[in-house]
Amino acid sequence: MNGFITLAAGFTAGLCAAMGLGGGFVLMIYLSWAGMAPADAKAANLLFFIPVALVSMVMNHRSGLTDWHIVPYAAAAGSIGAVIGLLLTDVLPTDIMQKVFAALLAAVGAREMFHRKRRDLEREKRENFEI
Amino acid sequence: MKAMKNISKTFAAAAGFAGGVLNGIFGAGGGSVTVPVLEAGGADARTSHAMSVAVMFCVSAVTVFGCIIKGNAPFAEVRELLPAGIAGAAAGALILRRADNSVLRRIFGALLIWCGGRLFFA
Numbered sequence: 001m002n003g004f005i006t007l008a009a010g011f012t013a014g015l016c017a018a019m020g021l022g023g024g025f026v027l028m029i030y031l032s033w034a035g036m037a038p039a040d041a042k043a044a045n046l047l048f049f050i051p052v053a054l055v056s057m058v059m060n061h062r063s064g065l066t067d068w069h070i071v072p073y074a075a076a077a078g079s080i081g082a083v084i085g086l087l088l089t090d091v092l093p094t095d096i097m098q099k100v101f102a103a104l105l106a107a108v109g110a111r112e113m114f115h116r117k118r119r120d121l122e123r124e125k126r127e128n129f130e131i
Numbered sequence: 132m133k134a135m136k137n138i139s140k141t142f143a144a145a146a147g148f149a150g151g152v153l154n155g156i157f158g159a160g161g162g163s164v165t166v167p168v169l170e171a172g173g174a175d176a177r178t179s180h181a182m183s184v185a186v187m188f189c190v191s192a193v194t195v196f197g198c199i200i201k202g203n204a205p206f207a208e209v210r211e212l213l214p215a216g217i218a219g220a221a222a223g224a225l226i227l228r229r230a231d232n233s234v235l236r237r238i239f240g241a242l243l244i245w246c247g248g249r250l251f252f253a
Contacts, residue, residue: 006211006212006215007215008215009212009215010211010212010213010214010215010216010219011215011216011218011219011222012219013212013216013219014215014216014217014218014219014220014222014223015219015220015222015223015226016219016223016242017184017216017219017220017223018184018219018220018221018222018223018224018227019180019223019224019226019227019230019235020162020166020179020180020181020183020184020187020227020239021162021180021223021238021239021242022159022160022162022163022239022242022243022246024158024159024160024161024162025159025160025242025246025249027159027212028158028159029249031208034208036205036208039198039201039203040203040205040208041158042157042158042159042198042203043158043195043198043199043203043204043205044205044208044209044212045158045159046154046158046191046194046195046198047195047204047205047206047209048209048212048213048216049187049188049191050188050191050192050195051213051216051217052213052216052217052219052220053184053185053187053188053191053220054188055217055220055221055224056181056184056220056223056224057184057185057188059220059221059224059225059228060181060184060185060224060227060228063181063224063227063228065177065178065181065182065227065228066178066181066182066185067138067178067182070138070140070143070182071143071182071185071186071189073140073143073144073147074143074144074146074147074165074182074186075147075185075186075188075189075190076144076147076189077143077144077145077147077148077151078147078148078150078151078154078161078165078186078187078189078190078193079147079151079189079190079193080148080151081147081148081149081150081151081152081153081154081155081190082151082152082154082155082190082191082193082194082197083151083155083193083197084151084152084155085151085152085153085154085155085156085157085194086155086156086194086197087155088152088155088156089155089156092156097156097157098157098250098251098253099250099251101153101156101157101160101250102246102247102248102249102250102251103247103251104163104164104247105160105163105243105244105246105247105250106243106244106247106248106251107247108163108164108167108240108243109239109240109241109242109243109244109245109246109247110240110244111167111240112167112236112237112239112240112243113236113237113239113240113241113243113244114240115233115236115237115240
């Protein structure tokens, strides 16, 4: 049973991570259920994500979904942000940060979930016309 | 690809930075900010999600290095999860290739609300 749950968790986390759909959260939920300490779960999640993202990146590149001109800028800024985030974990109260982050997730989620399809299509049409 | 070209480097950097800070603090959740910022910058949902994976790959490499320095390196547990994870990643990339932008956004939104709720009441 445990082996099956591990397989299912790994597959679901990989699937969601490759689609940019929050695979990290899926894995974090599984790891905390499996009894792993939060700091180890955080590291395990990141270690898991690296090869999974690599596979996904190669396939997304073949599908023409990645613009490599922009990635270095976002990645460089993201790496600086990650170092700042790591340093902040020693300073900021984790419970309050967790609540703030949860509220932010819900707000962004609501925006994504209830977006207007028509407005997106109009914007796409306008951009195609401009190009 | 057309939509991606409209995103400025500054906008992309802002998306990466915000995602990086969250990844550094929580070890997850960077994409939850990177994707909407890229979308707000003019990218469609599929390219935003694909770009987010590429950006978070680099960010995670930095963050994991920090975790290992702090003494957290559960390699054995990750090795158990990886084969299924790689298979899932291949399936996810294939689905993303054909996904409808609007449906993708709604699924992403639902997942974020669920994760936010779980995290808030944890």
